[in-house]
Amino acid sequence: MLDYKLLAALAAVVEQAGFERAAQVLGLSQSAVSQRIKLLEARVGQPVLVRAVPPAPTEIGRRLLNHVQQVRLLERDIQAQVPGLDEGGLPERLRIALNADSLATWWAGAVGAFCTEQRLLLDLVVEDQEVGLKRMRAGDVAACVCASERPVAGARAVLLGAMRYRAMASPGFIARNFPTGVTAQALAHAPAIVFGPDDLLQHRYLSGLGVEGGFAHHLCPSSEGFIRLAQAGFGWGLIPELQVQGEIARGELVELISDRPIDVPLYWHHWRNGGELLNQLTHHLTQAAGHSLVDLRK
């Protein structure tokens, strides 16, 4: 077994944002906390903390933290069965990777009540659709929302529904770039907006119109910024319908070619043995996400 005294010290320093407060929470002296961290680093063979204000975990530190969080979730179950075991009462933390567009739209509404009720704190990590799974495989997160169906070993994947994207731009942009209507060729020469290197939605849209290869584009790795750029006439891009209902209604964003959406399925990946709380969250999420996402089975 690992030495959880050391791991708990690491978790406390990060969660309490400092050695002093970590020592208070753990009921130890500050130098005892320091020593535990140093001992942990000696065992691991590398630093687990960047000594900044507040202290931040190194990559290996983050993996250890996630492990502690998962162990705590499991402990929660056994504590519910054997209540005398309970020592603490600090809220649980769960580290979850999800795509920026989910975080900008349906995520908070779907899990807010659950997290509040269960006193669950979230460490959210934003990753483009396909990257979250790599984080799971690396043991860096307990669960992730991503577009890929295939679970990593030891995990399960559940279909939540799909995000519906539409290729949109401002009316000014459309008038300027497509005076005679939106054709595939004109679109290939108008600037696009791309979220980042993993965002191939614009490529897919063009490819569906028979246009292959590169195209001029702005890079904007922010969900909200992407919409602001589109609104300000920088370019066209695929935007979650959910996120711009107001802009569509007010005519600030217009679909380029009528009713030509791309549906991106979203799966909830979670560890099989992640404990009862993760199972409950999964159960809750599969119900709640359905209210916002498109049902692909229809």
Added chain:
Amino acid sequence: MLDYKLLAALAAVVEQAGFERAAQVLGLSQSAVSQRIKLLEARVGQPVLVRAVPPAPTEIGRRLLNHVQQVRLLERDIQAQVPGLDEGGLPERLRIALNADSLATWWAGAVGAFCTEQRLLLDLVVEDQEVGLKRMRAGDVAACVCASERPVAGARAVLLGAMRYRAMASPGFIARNFPTGVTAQALAHAPAIVFGPDDLLQHRYLSGLGVEGGFAHHLCPSSEGFIRLAQAGFGWGLIPELQVQGEIARGELVELISDRPIDVPLYWHHWRNGGELLNQLTHHLTQAAGHSLVDLRK
């Protein structure tokens, strides 16, 4: 001098999202483009491209790319004076780091018309306030918007104005956590939302109320997601007033303690010899940002 044939090949492969299309644009065979990249890698002593679909620059590749972009900006000036020099007509690219909250609010409106007019494509990099400068120092971006006043060597910093943040939460969260009013002590025990390890606004707010040390918090590195979490009652946090005027008007978000804002100054850092286009952008930006940001000199 560097061999710009090799650097142009790198830029073309990244900007055109593939070797085939880069070859078309450069008027070369695909194998000639490949050879140029390999030669560049041999000189640099490490890979400049990750061979994925689309190809992505490595860290060193990104620095080289930014250098090419800056050289192109300078070329633009000399071409304007000596028009016969012009070879191409591809739009210019400029790599700029800015904080997520600026990108989610005033940035697009302030520079949209300028970029469209100048056919300028932006590679935006999202960094929390204090980190953008590190990118400048590393030569990774041509300009950045950040909270720090002091320019790096060779650069200038101009005050654009300030983002006004207010500590806000949903009415439900306030009723649940502060039934008898918002006191410093109650606030220290209610869950907060923090953008990331560099976001110390919540710490500053608590510190201003005499509360020091750590506190329970969700981590949410997304500007829009942060607001969605606050709206859904996950926690309280400092939110740009600009971004939630609708939510405030509709009573979906409420300031915790009346009229207790934190103003974060924003500076535009740009290379002194970044060329005429960067100077024009700077001139334009210092005017346009003032419409959205708070004037600190008043």
